[in-house]
Amino acid sequence: MDLSSLNPSKGSVRNRKRIGRGPGSGNGTTAGKGNKGQQSRSGYTRPVTEGGQMPLYRRLPKFGFTKPNRKSVVGVNVSQIEKWIESGRVGEEITVSDLKTLCNASKGDYFKVLGNGELTRGVKITAHFASKSAQEKIAKAGGTIVLAERTLLEAERINELSLEEALLKPKTPVRKKAGQRKSS
Secondary structure (H helix, E strand, O other): OOHHHOOOOOOOOOOOOOOOOOHHHOOOOOOOOOOOOHHHOOOOOOOOOEOEOOOHHHHOOOOOOOOOOOOOEEEEEHHHHHHHHHHOOOOOEEOHHHHHHHHOOOOOOEEEEEOOOOOOOOOEEEEOEEOHHHHHHHHHOOOEEEEOOOOHHHHHOOOOOOHHHHHHOOOOOOOOOOOOOOOO
């Protein structure tokens, strides 16, 4: 036995299927792909198939919805405010700008004061929302809470007022004109 006598085993090597070489080959015209449609075009790949098994994207439930106009609210606990006062990061007055920098938030965020913890000093806090327990604890400590109407981003766009005044200015409700109808 030598190298010249080596052959592949019978049936293991086949010539490739030469398609589109005329009607005599048996694979001319549509080249064995059937007539028209997406499957006859180049680049077609079947979507993920799992045999007869129900595919994963149909086994998992549909869930969730993101409101397109949702408010991004950052919560700040009374205990956190107490720590900031003790460390000297804030004084007796906490503004929305202070909350933005201390919470590492964006200008478009709203801030809500939550009632977790205790407050020992009277502080004037300007925020967008406050829980009842937080309002009680701040009032008990001798402080006040002022509710802002706008975010920092919205307040900066009002040129005729200072930032503090623009934060507290209420938004005017959008009124529909008499001739407009609801679109459904």
